[in-house]
Amino acid sequence: MDTNTTRVEAFYQLGRFLSQFSREGITQKEEIQFNDLFFDGFKHQLKVAAERNTWFTQENLLFATENWSKALSKEALETWTAPFEKGIDTPKNIAVIMAGNIPMVGFHDFLSVLISGHTITVKQSSNDKHLLPFLAKYLEYVCPELKGKIQFTEEKLPEFDAVIATGSNNTARYFEHYFKDKPSIIRKNRNSVAVLSGTESSDDLEQLSEDVFRYFGLGCRSVSKLFVPKDYDFDAFFRGMYNRHEIINNAKYANNYDYNKAVYLMSEFDILENGFLMIKEDASYASPIASVFYEYYDTKDSLLQKLADDAEQIQCVVSSDTAAGHIPFGKTQFPELWDYADGVNTLEFLHKL
Structure with a gap:
């Protein structure tokens, strides 16, 4: 298997793992890879996330995991990545600064960087820091080639080649100044x-x-x-x-x-x-x-x-x-993988670096 196919498979397996955590209930399924190592642990991380941030109710946490499990279908992942099949020549280190307003809000950037073949350094919001590192560990088990390509930091960002940063209008001004010499996607309030x-x-x-x-x-x-x-x-x-x-x-x-x-x-x-x-x-x-x-x-x-x-x-x-081009009533929180925040094609940005 080529590496792009391997990465698509890894995120598909992650979607299958997340399918056990839905609003209908948390139910352990058979034939999910590494479930014995990760199922109870993720259940605990959901509990911790709800305790640390009371906006993150069980209902909203499970809404997020359920949505991502559906979005990470094999067909959707293959359709989304098809225009970029030839891959990248030289992997770069991408810094991703995430917001923390809703559960797993930075997951799409995380997915985009890794599925492109780059390495990632993540700086999370303190409001949403429990789920993604755990899911990153799951991915490393499913796809050993991702080991060493995922780093989380709470300190100053180490060396990086490009940055994706999401924040308020005020922090965006700071980001624009601080990252002016790097290729960047900087998102403001919308x-x-x-x-x-x-x-x-x-x-x-x-x-x-x-x-x-x-x-x-x-x-x-x-x-x-x-x-x-x-x-x-x-x-x-x-x-x-x-x-x-x-x-x-x-x-x-x-x-x-x-x-x-x-x-x-x-x-x-x-x-x-x-x-x-x-x-x-x-x-x-x-x-x-x-x-x-x-x-x-x-x-x-x-x-x-x-x-x-x-x-x-x-x-x-x-x-x-x-x-x-308007979204039907009741559908804003069900974006497809190709529904990019701010209309900026993250995969295209990453492949042009």
């Missing part, structure tokens, strides 16, 4: 939006609740803003959100809800709320936890122009207009 016409079905709006509330709205693919026509009836929107009302039972979410509501009321902002979600008219894209901003639009054409002008602030656009 948010996702939903475009509503008022003709959505109740099912569409219930599906939208997944895009709004998954990971407590902390992901860049989480919908934090609505664009609505002038006469929009928000009652329909709130009815669609109601199936997520139990989210207020999460203490951390409830604290944010109470705090942000108090701030809005003291500032005398007009808000609409239903006991677990607030909406506020606001031109910004990034809304605080437990709130969603909205903005009115006049015509569809003028809105599409605005979305194009603001493209650098937007990760996904959700609407019923999939012909415009």
